[in-house]
Amino acid sequence: xxxxxxxxxxxxNNSGGLGVACYQxxxxxxxxxxxxxxxxxxxxxHGIDFxxxxxxxxxxxxxxxKSGISYDSYKYVFSDGRVExxxxxxxxxMYEDAVAQLVQQRSFDIxxxxxxxxxxxxxxxxxxxxxxxxxxxxxxxxxxxxxxxGNPLCREIEGISFMLADRIVAVxxxxxxxxxxxxxxxxxxxxxxxxxxxxxxxxxxEGENTYxxxxxxxxxxxxxxxxxxxxxxxxxxxxxLHAAKEVVAREPKTLFLIVGSGEQYFELLxxxxxxxxxxxVLFTGFQRGKRWRDAYAIADLFVMPSISExxxxxxxxxxxxxxxxxxxxxxxVAEVLRNALKVDFWDINEMANQITAVVQNDxxxxxxxxxxxxxxxxxxxxxxxxKLLGIYTHHVSHHKGVFA
Amino acid sequence: xxxxxxxxxxxxxxxxxxxHYTIFDxxxxxxxxxAPYDDRTNNERIMHKVAEKSYLPTNRRLLELLNNHxxxxxxxxxxxxxxxxxxxxxxxxxxxxxxxxxxxxxEIVAETYHHSLAFFYSRKEFEAQVKMHEKxxxxxxxxxxxxxxxxxxxxxxxxxxWADKAGYKGVLAEGWDKVLGWxxxxxxxxxxxxxxxxxxxxxxxxxxxxxFRFGDRGWAGWPxxxxxFSHWLNSTDEATNFNLFMDYETFGExxxxxxxxxxxxxxxxxxxxxxxxxxxxxxxEVIDNFQPVDRVDSPQTITWADTERDLSAWLGNxxxxxxxxxxxxxxxxxxxxxxxxxxxxxxxxxxxxxxYYMCTKWFNDGDIHAYFSPYExxxxxxxxxxxxxxxxxFRLAAKGIDA
Numbered sequence: 001x002x003x004x005x006x007x008x009x010x011x012x013n014n015s016g017g018l019g020v021a022c023y024q025x026x027x028x029x030x031x032x033x034x035x036x037x038x039x040x041x042x043x044x045x046h047g048i049d050f051x052x053x054x055x056x057x058x059x060x061x062x063x064x065x066k067s068g069i070s071y072d073s074y075k076y077v078f079s080d081g082r083v084e085x086x087x088x089x090x091x092x093x094m095y096e097d098a099v100a101q102l103v104q105q106r107s108f109d110i111x112x113x114x115x116x117x118x119x120x121x122x123x124x125x126x127x128x129x130x131x132x133x134x135x136x137x138x139x140x141x142x143x144x145x146x147x148x149x150g151n152p153l154c155r156e157i158e159g160i161s162f163m164l165a166d167r168i169v170a171v172x173x174x175x176x177x178x179x180x181x182x183x184x185x186x187x188x189x190x191x192x193x194x195x196x197x198x199x200x201x202x203x204x205x206e207g208e209n210t211y212x213x214x215x216x217x218x219x220x221x222x223x224x225x226x227x228x229x230x231x232x233x234x235x236x237x238x239x240x241l242h243a244a245k246e247v248v249a250r251e252p253k254t255l256f257l258i259v260g261s262g263e264q265y266f267e268l269l270x271x272x273x274x275x276x277x278x279x280x281v282l283f284t285g286f287q288r289g290k291r292w293r294d295a296y297a298i299a300d301l302f303v304m305p306s307i308s309e310x311x312x313x314x315x316x317x318x319x320x321x322x323x324x325x326x327x328x329x330x331x332x333v334a335e336v337l338r339n340a341l342k343v344d345f346w347d348i349n350e351m352a353n354q355i356t357a358v359v360q361n362d363x364x365x366x367x368x369x370x371x372x373x374x375x376x377x378x379x380x381x382x383x384x385x386x387k388l389l390g391i392y393t394h395h396v397s398h399h400k401g402v403f404a
Numbered sequence: 405x406x407x408x409x410x411x412x413x414x415x416x417x418x419x420x421x422x423x424h425y426t427i428f429d430x431x432x433x434x435x436x437x438x439a440p441y442d443d444r445t446n447n448e449r450i451m452h453k454v455a456e457k458s459y460l461p462t463n464r465r466l467l468e469l470l471n472n473h474x475x476x477x478x479x480x481x482x483x484x485x486x487x488x489x490x491x492x493x494x495x496x497x498x499x500x501x502x503x504x505x506x507x508x509x510x511e512i513v514a515e516t517y518h519h520s521l522a523f524f525y526s527r528k529e530f531e532a533q534v535k536m537h538e539k540x541x542x543x544x545x546x547x548x549x550x551x552x553x554x555x556x557x558x559x560x561x562x563x564x565x566w567a568d569k570a571g572y573k574g575v576l577a578e579g580w581d582k583v584l585g586w587x588x589x590x591x592x593x594x595x596x597x598x599x600x601x602x603x604x605x606x607x608x609x610x611x612x613x614x615x616f617r618f619g620d621r622g623w624a625g626w627p628x629x630x631x632x633f634s635h636w637l638n639s640t641d642e643a644t645n646f647n648l649f650m651d652y653e654t655f656g657e658x659x660x661x662x663x664x665x666x667x668x669x670x671x672x673x674x675x676x677x678x679x680x681x682x683x684x685x686x687x688x689e690v691i692d693n694f695q696p697v698d699r700v701d702s703p704q705t706i707t708w709a710d711t712e713r714d715l716s717a718w719l720g721n722x723x724x725x726x727x728x729x730x731x732x733x734x735x736x737x738x739x740x741x742x743x744x745x746x747x748x749x750x751x752x753x754x755x756x757x758x759x760y761y762m763c764t765k766w767f768n769d770g771d772i773h774a775y776f777s778p779y780e781x782x783x784x785x786x787x788x789x790x791x792x793x794x795x796x797x798f799r800l801a802a803k804g805i806d807a
Contacts, residue, residue: 213431213798220801257427266783270723270764273786278726282427282794283787291428 001392002108003029004125005038006099006118010053012288013044016230017195017313018138021171022114024198025388026051028381032389039102039121041095042074056098056121089153092117100124109396112388114138116154119161132166132395134388136193140178143308146233159183166395169388171195172332175310193388194336195311196381202320203293210291211298214255214282218298222253223359226299226323228292228314229306231262236305236328236345238264238271243305245275246352251359254280259295261286296321300365301358306331307345315340319376324368326354336379339371407693408637409645409685410676411604413576414652415553416482416501417519418454418489419757421445421778425788430795434745437752444778448493455494458656463500465670470507473673477509477684480652481553484517484533484540485755498544505545511686512541514549514572520754521718523554523563524705525732533751534570551576551687555756557606557649557708558715561701564595564603572601574691576649578708579605583700590643594696602691603700606649606708610636615650619663627664630671638679645690649708710765718759723786728759730793737800737807746799753792761785 005026009019026036027050036051043055043063063077074091076084086094099121111133113122122133140158141150149155162168162183168190170176176190209215214224225244229235237258244256258268258281265283272281287295296302302318302325309331316333318325326341327334334342341354358365423439423446439446469476482501490498504510516522517537522530534552542548551574552567559577567575579589587593589605613633617623625632637646651658659665676682685693709717719725731753738750762782779785800807 210428213427213794216431216798216801220806266781269783269786270721273722273726276722276726278723278786278790279730279793282791284427 001033001110001389001396002035003037003392004103004106004108004111004131005036005051006111006113006121006125007038007040008115008117010038010040010044010046010048012046013042017311018115020201020313021138021195021311023048024196024201024381025384027198028385029388032382032385034385034389034392037106037108039099039118041091041098041117054102056095056102088117092120092157096121096124100128103128110134110392112136112392116141116157116161119157123161123164126164130399132399133164134167134169134391134395135161135165136169136171137175137179137310138171139310140175140182142178142182143175143310144234146236146307155182162189165189167191167391169193169391171311172335174308174330174332174335178308191387191391193384194332195313196336196379196384197313197316197320197376198381199320199377199379205293205297205321207290209298210294211257214257214298217253217255218300220253222255223251223300224255224257224298225301225303225355225359226257226259226295226318227303227305228259228295228318229262229304231258231260231264231268233264234307234309235262235264236307237268239345239348239351240303240305241268241271241275241277241281242348243351243355244272244281245277246349247355247359248277248280250356252280254355254359256281257284257295257299258282259284259287259292293321296323299323300362301326301341301355303351303355304328304331304333305343305345305351309333316376316379319369319372322369322373324358324365324372326351326358337372337375339368339375341368407681407683408643409683409690409693410637410672411645411647411649411685411687411690412478413513413647413649413687414478414480414654415650416459416480416486416652418447418451418483418486419519419755420485420489420752421447421450422753422758422785422788422792424784425791425795427791427794430791431798434749434795434799436749436792436795447489450778451489451493451497454653454657455490455497457661458653459490459494459497460500461661461666462652462655462669463497463504465666466504467500467507469670469673470504470509473677475677475683476673477511477686477689479511479513479551479687480504481513481515482541483515483519484537485519485752487540487544502545505547509686511551511688512545512547512549513576513687514538514541514552516555518751518755519555519757520751521555521558521715521728521756521759522732522754523558523566524715525728526735527566529732529735529751529754533754550574551604551691556715556718558705559702559707560705561595561597561703564598564601564702568595568598568601574602574604574687576604576647576687577606577702578706578713579607579647580706580713582713583702583704583706587698587700588642590640590646591697592645592691592694593698593700596699596701602696604645604647604687604690605700606647608708610646611648611650614648614665614668615654615658618654618659618665618668628668630668630675633668633672634675634678634682637676638682644694645685717763717765718756721762721764721782723764723782724759724762727762727786727789727793730790734793734796734800734807737805738796741800741803741805743799743803746796749792750796753789753796758785758789762789 030050312331312333315325328345420437516533553576593603
């Protein structure tokens with residue numbers, strides 16, 4: 001089975017969970033014999049040996065320079081010396097054109113595309129070759145807009161692509177429901193394939209924890225609550241700060257560690273000060289590697305207060321590094337992780353209530369973690385890969401049956 | 405012929421800027437103030453730059469003026485943190501200030517050692533810092549200040565009352581219209597509810613012509629020359645003293661050499677002294693020479709900053725309020741340790757500049773705030789400060805003190 005996979009990012013050049021999910025999914029698929037070529041909009045060394053990773057260059061481009069994460073502007077250097085910079089939307093078009101060229105020189109059985117950024121390219125591939133396309137939805141525009149209508153250009157791409165897709169894969173029932181509600185897609189066209197976690201990806205916690213200050217304060221009776229998140233509207237962090245105020249009023253020895261960057265950073269800093277909890281809220285900025293792992297490990301509780309979270313891999317990462325989770329019911333991970341505290345994202349009092357309970361009862365924290373870790377240990381990507389292979393086989397044989 | 409005096413008062417200050425101090429430093433590295441040399445927050449580099457661009461060239465000209473004009477006099481205030489940094493990194497600049505004082509015609513004004521807002525948060529700490537400054541000035545310049553200025557000219561009736569009881573003969577304030585009303589800043593006043601002390605109020609229009617507008621080509625007064633400026637003063641009939649109060653760094657740092665600011669300074673005494681009866685006085689002399697013409701009441705706090713002339717540049721948003729309250733809450737616990745390096749770091753963090761860098765008033769005044777801040781934005785300043793605060797708390801915890 002030859003699969004042409006269209007994606008926007010892979011680790012270590014990922015901005016979030018999308019790249020991680022794509023990577024782990026492809027790894028599991030390839031172990032089951034899938035032959036994958038993964039097309040990215042940029043060139044980088046990923047150190048991947050289980051599939052072919054190809055950069056989709058527009059014609060005549062000799063080099064593509066990223067200014068930051070995958071959603072920032074890119075600089076394209078052409079072989080004739082021209083330099084162009086492109087925003088996200090024009091990059092989507094360039095990627096689409098490049099993929100349209102590329103499919104002419106390839107033979108493959110099916111196209112599997114991840115999120116709206118690559119959907120236009122998938123449609124072009126289908127148009128050019130007639131192959132079946134599977135669209136994998138890691139988030140829809142309503143998620144990213146924090147519950148609002150969002151960008152109409154993205155919605156349009158999503159709507160038309162869903163209509164033309166052979167099959168849609170949603171990372172959770174939560175996401176499937178949104179696809180049905182927002183785009184009038186028939187439910188039977190959408191398959192839920194939950195994200196999972198690759199135990200091998202977990203690097204061991206080695207050496208002293210980098211948050212030495214937090215460790216010292218914990219030794220003096222403080223408790224640490226961590227959020228690891230892009231600081232963006234979708235993630236619901238202002239609600240966490242409002243809840244934090246209520247927690248601190250009852251348990252002053254509570255520290256909140258916010259790990260991540262994003263356009264809400266200044267707003268959240270000001271809000272913490274406005275709420276009178278500036279000394280209880282610490283911001284680390286975006287972190288990778290040991291500092292990222294240690295943030296999970298130092299905490300007594302991980303909180304993911306997302307307004308809408310298609311999946312929410314971070315909750316599983318937290319469990320893997322030793323910390324139980326409080327997750328919003330509006331998240332996909334709530335469907336697979338039973339041993340977690342769950343709260344509606346808008347319910348600030350309940351959020352404060354549950355955080356306070358963990359701060360006050362180490363037994364709650366420890367029991368919650370022990371049980372969630374058992375669940376975590378059983379998770380792997382094999383089920384997801386099997387489901388996808390089933391979908392591929394169905395559509396490829398159907399396609400060949402029709403056109404053979 | 406009645407006497408008219410220019411009272412030139414320059415304020416010298418450098419804070420210990422907090423480096424990009426992260427949560428990963430807290431509990432690990434207690435050095436908040438020593439950024440790498442090429443960093444914008446490196447204090448040594450800034451001291452080198454300011455000494456070269458401002459202190460040395462300005463003092464060279466001031467010394468010439470003092471040597472050439474027996475009537476030329478001025479007053480200076482130099483914060484303890486500025487003196488310390490000159491001792492460490494620009495001893496030749498400190499020597500040039502000593503040389504000015506050695507002429508006997510330069511008066512040093514009292515203030516807090518750390519350029520802090522302690523008056524509003526801890527009277528005990530405030531008095532300790534004033535004492536520290538007095539001692540330092542005695543050691544370095546061999547004189548005891550008799551006139552007081554509070555940080556940023558932050559002034560109200562309480563401050564005047566305190567300074568009066570502390571035995572100062574004068575106190576400096578902004579000549580803000582809302583306090584002066586119809587009255588002119590060009591006279592000596594007495595604060596209400598005081599017995600002896602005198603009040604000198606900054607003529608902000610004339611001071612800001614030099615300090616802020618001098619290099620502004622869009623300003624109707626541009627180009628400002630020494631004879632034009634003297635002419636403005638001479639045509640003001642009702643006046644005994646023109647209180648020109650400004651940051652010392654006006655010369656060479658805020659107004660660069662190429663604006664002609666040094667030429668202006670070099671020619672001012674010559675032009676001003678051309679008219680009989682015109683002279684220069686230090687702040688003490690003007691108090692000795694003129695009787696107060698009225699009492700001034702200032703129940704509200706005024707400062708010399710921004711269009712509001714209040715403390716909003718330091719305490720106007722909740723980040724500033726949160727951080728300054730958090731700091732002063734640690735005071736007693738930190739002092740109880742007797743740990744001098746901990747106390748010293750606490751005091752360096754009381755410097756008002758840290759809170760100024762957190763100011764979010766971007767409109768009108770924002771441009772000047774951005775110019776004076778070594779941080780990219782007020783939020784970075786807040787985060788660095790709070791992380792240092794967390795480390796103070798860590799150091800207390802290490803001594804068994806919960807804070």
